Amino acid sequence: xxxxxxxxxxxxxxxxxxxxxxxxxxGETWTGVRxxxxxxxxxxxxxxxxxxxxHSNEGxxxxxxxxxxxxxxxxxxxxxxxxxxxDIRAVRDMPRPVTLKAIKxxxxxxxxxxVTSMRLSVQPVKPDEWAEVCRMGxxxx
DNA sequence: GCCAACGTTGGC
DNA sequence: GCCAACGTTGGC
Numbered sequence: 757x758x759x760x761x762x763x764x765x766x767x768x769x770x771x772x773x774x775x776x777x778x779x780x781x782x783g784e785t786w787t788g789v790r791x792x793x794x795x796x797x798x799x800x801x802x803x804x805x806x807x808x809x810x811h812s813n814e815g816x817x818x819x820x821x822x823x824x825x826x827x828x829x830x831x832x833x834x835x836x837x838x839x840x841x842x843d844i845r846a847v848r849d850m851p852r853p854v855t856l857k858a859i860k861x862x863x864x865x866x867x868x869x870x871v872t873s874m875r876l877s878v879q880p881v882k883p884d885e886w887a888e889v890c891r892m893g894x895x896x897x
Numbered sequence: 898g899c900c901a902a903c904g905t906t907g908g909c
Numbered sequence: 910g911c912c913a914a915c916g917t918t919g920g921c
Contacts, residue, residue, distance in 0.1 A: 767919085791904070813919055856920080875903065875918055 761881040762807030783825040783845030787833040794878035799828045817853040850893040
């Protein structure tokens with residue numbers, strides 16, 4: 757399996773995990789990304805790809821798992837044709853949120869984008885990183 | 898609230 | 910096409 761994993765960042769003040777969960781199965785369009793690398797990651801996503809949901813600025817922890825439920829399409833919040841977005845829906849809570857601090861303290865995760873490319877809002881996650889973070893979050897997969 | 902990092906913009 | 914200026918992000 758060459759399943760790809762991702763990480764989505766959001767400031768809870770702007771769009772929190774609770775708001776995301778409230779959207780249920782319908783999910784939410786992940787608008788507002790204005791960064792080419794992040795956009796390219798979204799273009800590479802497939803339906804059913806899973807990702808971590810990370811709270812930046814406040815919380816600073818991975819709080820849940822999401823799943824891609826619509827392929828990349830033009831971002832409705834801008835006229836600029838360069839920007840695309842996907843839709844994601846909440847799948848489940850992280851039983852025990854994994855903090856940035858814990859991630860930084862784990863040598864196995866020292867290459868994670870969250871550590872090396874802190875400001876990138878949509879990031880790829882390697883399968884072994886995914887497994888490790890799930891383990892830390894006490895998430896049985 | 899500060900400030901460092903870094904991506905984007907725009908003048909040349 | 911370069912690069913300086915600027916704006917934004919995000920940890921602390």
